[in-house]
Amino acid sequence: EIKAFIFDLDGVITDSAEYHFLAWKALSDELNIPFTREFNEELKGISRMDSLEKILVNGQMSGAYSEKEKVQLATRKNAHYCTLIEQITPQDILPGIKELLIDLKEHGYKIGVASVSKNAFTVLSALQLNDMFDHIVDAKKIVNSKPDPEIFLRAAEYLSVSPEDCIGIEDAAAGIESIKSAGMYAVGVGSKDILKNADIVVESTNELTLSMILEKYNRNI
Ligand code: G6P
Numbered sequence: 001e002i003k004a005f006i007f008d009l010d011g012v013i014t015d016s017a018e019y020h021f022l023a024w025k026a027l028s029d030e031l032n033i034p035f036t037r038e039f040n041e042e043l044k045g046i047s048r049m050d051s052l053e054k055i056l057v058n059g060q061m062s063g064a065y066s067e068k069e070k071v072q073l074a075t076r077k078n079a080h081y082c083t084l085i086e087q088i089t090p091q092d093i094l095p096g097i098k099e100l101l102i103d104l105k106e107h108g109y110k111i112g113v114a115s116v117s118k119n120a121f122t123v124l125s126a127l128q129l130n131d132m133f134d135h136i137v138d139a140k141k142i143v144n145s146k147p148d149p150e151i152f153l154r155a156a157e158y159l160s161v162s163p164e165d166c167i168g169i170e171d172a173a174a175g176i177e178s179i180k181s182a183g184m185y186a187v188g189v190g191s192k193d194i195l196k197n198a199d200i201v202v203e204s205t206n207e208l209t210l211s212m213i214l215e216k217y218n219r220n221i
C-alpha cells in the first residue's frame, strides 16, 4: 500500500534543469567543448563532479585537467548556476505540482525530496515549498549519485516507509533507474523514449494528479 511520494527536484518541481543546462553550456563554451541538449539528457540526475567528468570525457579533455583544476571548473559552473537560480520565485513551481502536494498532504501521504543537488535547499526556499515536505534528503550525505538507488532508499528510510510503499517521480533516465533499483514505482515526466523504464510517463507535470497515479498503480499490481 502506497504511503509516500518521493520527488526529484530539478525538472519535476521547478524547471531548474534548464539552469543546470545553461550553466554547463556556458562552461563548455569557455572550454571549447561541444555541448548539446541531447548530451545534456545524460547529465540529468548526475552529481556535479560526475557531470563534469562526463562532459570532459565527451570532449576528449578529461586528461587535460588535474583533479584540482576539475574542482575549480565545477565551482565555476556552480557559481553560474547560483546566479541563475537567484531569479527563482514561487511562480516558478511547475504546473500542477503545488496542487498535487496539497492533495498528498490532505490524504496523509508522506512526502520527500530526493535530489543529488547541493543547491536543493536554496531552490526549495526560493519556491517557498520547504514546509510541504516531511524530509528533504541532504545531497552532501549521499555517496552515490543516481542511477544508484542510494538517495531514494535514504529518503524512504527517513520517511520510515518501506521502498515498495513509495512512488518516485523523476524527469531523468538516471533517476528512473534509481527509483526502479530501489524497488519503488516510477513515474516519469518527459519523453517516453528517454524514460523507457518508468512505470508511467506523462508529458507534463500538470498531468500528475493523485487519482491518476493511484489508478495506474492499482491497475499494474
Ligand atoms: C541534479 C540535477 C543535475 C545536477 C545535480 C547536482 O541531479 O539533475 O543536473 O548536476 O543535481 O547539482 P548541484 O546543484 O549540486 O551542482
Ligand code: MG
Pocket: 008, 009, 010, 011, 012, 017, 044, 045, 170, 171, 172, 175
Ligand atoms: Mg531532475
